[in-house]
Amino acid sequence: MLKSERIKTILQMVNTQKFVTVDELAQSMQVSDMTIRRDLNELHKANKILRVHGGAQLLSDQSLIEKSYKQKREIHNKEKDEVAKRACNLIHENDSIFVGPGTTLELMVANLKVKKLRIITNSLPVFEAAKNNMNDYDLIMVGGAYRRISGAFLGALANNELKTMSFSIGFVGVNGIKDSAMTTANLEEGQTEGIGLDHSQLKFVVADYTKLDHSDFHQFYDLRNVDGLITNHEIAPELEKQYSQFTTIYK
Structure with a gap:
């Protein structure tokens, strides 16, 4: 054929x-x-x-109904696992890291090998993954209004708490990246992730290649303001060229 x-x-x-x-x-x-x-x-x-x-x-x-974090765990597992392990390599002993919600970020904290680390998150699934890691990390759960579909805490309580902190590195996920626009499905969730990045010395977005050249409802951050995009080695050359004009590509 x-x-x-x-x-x-x-x-x-x-x-x-x-x-x-x-x-x-x-x-x-x-x-x-x-x-x-x-x-x-x-x-x-x-x-x-x-x-x-x-x-x-x-x-x-894909855009009619937002998938829950449980549903997202069932798709693109190989791609997410690759990105998660690559993100782990950017974390060092005694770092304090902010980790936003997202199934790739759950995999990242589950795969961490460094011994001493402080992890701050507003994601209940990420917190659970970090708690179950064999290393005894210093964990801080940021409270707020609970968004059940993503497992994230957000809103004024979460935002005010994050504004009092500073982090060595911030990691966030996205529902899509279109040009320099980092997007997610919920405005308040995006605002909380943005504050986490603003208070991080180094800022990274983790996104498997299926998220690239797609967008969702709310733009919460600009790719030009992060230190790197962590994605798959199989990113198409034209997409790598496109996004490398905005930030450093880790693949």
Whole structure:
């Protein structure tokens, strides 16, 4: 089957079923999984589908309903794990780090190997992951209004508490990055993350490559004001060139 015919068939199946797996597509067109993955990655970069772990889904579905942190744990696990481990390499003994909400950041604190560290977070899942780390870290949980879908504490109480602190490094996640705009689904959650970054000596955003060239409801920070974007080694060359004009790329 010609590539143009495969692309047309993939788009038809995604539009009809809303979600299709790599296996389904490969069997339907009698080609290898690797060929389908290349096609899906190309369509994702062209903003025609949403590439997810194991397959693809209808692009229009991604922005209709915000996924909970439990749902996000089930997608892009390989990509998130790579980014999380790369972020760990930027943390040193005796650092005080602010960690915002996000499933990649949960993985980051779970994988930390340094022995002495102070971790400050407004995310209950991140706090739990840090608590379960084999190292006995100094943990500070920032309180506030609880946002159940993301597991984050936010609002005036959280913001005022963070404003009294300073951090060696700040790490935040995003729902999407479009040009220099770092975006998330909730305005108050974004404000709290922004304050955490403002009070950090070094500022990093962690985002697997599927978050790049996409945006969500609220822009909470400018990529030009962070010290680095931590992402996957398989970031497309054109995207790496685009985002490297705003900040340093760690891949």
